Amino acid sequence: MNLESLLHDRLAPVLEAVAGHPVDPAIRASPHADFQSGAALGLARELGRPPVRIAAEIAAAADLDGIAEVTVSGPGFLNLVLTGDLIDGALRAAAADERLGVAPVAAPERIVVDYSGPNVAKEMHVGHLRSTIIGDALARTYEWLGHDVIRVNHLGDWGTPFGMLGEHLLDLGGADGHSIGDLTAFYQAARVKFDTDDDFRTRARLRVVALQSGDPLSRDLWRQLVAQSERYFLDVYARLGVTLGPDDFAGESGYQDDLAAVVAGLAEKGLLTESDGALCAFPAGFTGRDGAPLPLIVRKADGGFGYAATDLAAVRHRVGKLGADRMLYVVGSPQRIHFQMVFAVAREAGWLPGDVVAEHIGFGSILGADGRMLKSRAGDTVKLAELLDEATSRASEPAIGIGAIKYADLSGDRRGDYVFDADRMLASTGNTGPYLQYAYARIRSLFRKAGSGPGPVTVTEPAERALALALLGFEPAVRAAAASAEPHRLAVHLHGLAVAFSVFWERCPVLRAEGEVRASRLGLADLTARTLHTGMFLLGIEALDQI
Ligand SMILES: NC(=[NH2+])NCCC[C@H](N)C(=O)O
Known part of the structure; x- marks a missing residue:
């Protein structure tokens, strides 16, 4: 059960009645209660009344099913405390479900995820590493949510x-x-x-x-x-x-036979202009610094076809042959304009219908300790294999080194740059991959000692409640990561969950507890392990039973 959407449904009708139109309750986790809504603050100006009064009105009229308490604080925040029964029920439902209560999407889409895309006869570089890690996390996540995912590895296997x-x-x-x-x-x-x-x-x-x-x-x-x-x-x-895998390679060479049709199709629509011997498209809305329209070069002056022509052919193929509803291109931010122009030209040409989404999933660079683009000691670009060697040779197990690299990549907003710092990413405490892996392994070891399995959860202690809310926040985190193609939303949530577990572990004895309390705490521990396991799987990080 998704608590945010439950509270959303409780408050939305009241807000609509008060405002006279639909208002998003904007439910957020809160340090002061379980959740908070700032909706009254947003309505103050429009309604010409103090937000505290509006909040009080909403609180008085709200449907309290599952809500133990609604209070108004500060300038007009609504603080919402859930009933213990609601929380216990939601946890038990999640525990009884293999998918932890996360239902597959109602309307599955065919999603093409274009990622990795290294170039033949060249070493993969760190940009390809990021694309590979982020793209894989997205492909796994969409697939798990029930979408039909087609992985495409747009190999650079053609050209001069x-x-x-x-x-x-x-x-x-x-x-x-x-x-x-x-x-x-x-x-x-x-x-x-x-x-x-x-x-x-x-x-x-x-x-x-x-x-x-x-x-x-x-x-x-x-x-x-x-x-x-x-x-x-x-x-x-x-x-x-x-x-x-091997079947996911769909290199540039595969589109060679379609390029003539790309040119013909664009010409027919009057979208091609000759410029210094090259055939170019000038999609509406793209201008350079000097205000002149920007060309997308479809055929070069020497008659050869380049990167853009191939990408146009790929769009046609993915929409026309693969039947994509959504296409994600996980490629570094410097290629942003390229993709925007390719999508714009494809739309003008009619190859990308309005109901098909095409999105460039850009990301920043990996930096060295000096804050500059990562370079080897000799000043060359760093080979990916060397980077992996560095992380794995320093970890107790390869899976920990790889998990550390992946987590470091996935835990920050992908648009930002991040520093490749092996010491920091391999640390077993802090916001790291190993921290998640240790948290998981610790719970597994707890069960090896427990001698009995998990029982039905009843939350009483504050640390239990905080852990319960973190567990129930898994679904919204996965959905948010999927909606915005931002794996960090899930990564950050899992870290918070692992922290909540460690606080619970310090404050609430598990093995020394007895009877129903012991069973309930084992229930919380079990659900935590399963949630971490699933979440790490979605990020592509291996969960080890023992470290
Ligand atoms: N459809 C695409 N253009 N995908 C990305 C390919 C990445 C390209 N091979 C590069 O190394 O920059």
Whole structure:
């Protein structure tokens, strides 16, 4: 049962009667009562009466079913205290339900989550790490809520670099003879040759043309690069415990045959303009600093198609073939304008109907201890594998190191930057992944000693009540995280739950209690463990029985 919505339903009719129109009661958890509503404050000006008076009027008229007490405090807040029966009933209902009382959504949507999206023959970098972690948490959460989730890994597997990379692979012994091994070194070596060797540069250009016209050797080299990279990425996903698999790769190359139709479709709608030899769309409402309209380059002057054209084709595919109701693109904030323009052009072209939601789920950067973009000691971009090595080698178990990284990423507003600080993220106290994992393992160990199972919950002590409210706040936290695609809303809630449990644990003896009290406290502990387990699962953090 969702207490916030229960209280919402109790207060909404009274508010509407008082105001003469629907008013959101804006129920919030409160340190002074169980919950609080500030709705009377918002109505004061409109009704021309002091908010305290309005609040008193609401309090007097409210339907008190399940509410023990409504009081007015401060300038006109309504403080709401629930009855013990309501809380006990809600906890027992949650405990009896495998899904902890969280019903699947009434209207499931088909949600395409585009995440990870690394580039072939290149090491994944920290931006891909964030996309992978955040995207996976979102995909898990929507799926658990009953949506039909399609994971899409928009692999960068096409474009001009493949001339240089294929040619370099050929120089090293060709498609079947050579393993590209260290991706960064491979890419950099190709790059150096491309920048310094005229002959190589010419060969690389011809290789692109050959690849695009279907030359078998070129395709072979390319396939080899893609296959080796995919294997590498899958290793990283396995290490991270991420739910992306081999079938989720849907690389840019897959849209090549659709690009002509993209151009034709845009041309037909009169949306293409030639600009310095390139074909561009100028979606309404996008202007540069100088006020000039911003172009979305659909076909480059050399006839090649770029990132934007592929993304337009991908939108058509996801709406037309995959039947998406909602599309989320979990990609770093610097690509915000790109996606806004792609969505705008797709809407103008009629490929993105008004009832299909397309949203860029942006995120900030991972910073080093110096507050700048994360760099290795040598000043290069940090390889993802090295980052994982650092966290896992310092943790007692790999799952703790990985959980620490994920939690550090997911516990703050995704739009913000965060500092990669292994000491802080691995700490077993504070707002960290290990803290959640220890809280869970501690409860499991409690049950190994208890000798008996959980019983029906009856809340009496204040620490029990605080824990109960945290448990019942799980559903709104999951729904809020899903609604705004903000996993931190769930992460922060779980941390609060773990803290509430530790306070309860200090103040309320469990194993030393007797009879119904002992059973009830074990009931609270059990529901806490199950809630932490489910919540961590949604974030992609492993819950260990024993640490
Ligand atoms: N549909 C998309 N554009 N997805 C994101 C792809 C990310 C891209 N490969 C990059 O590394 O920046």
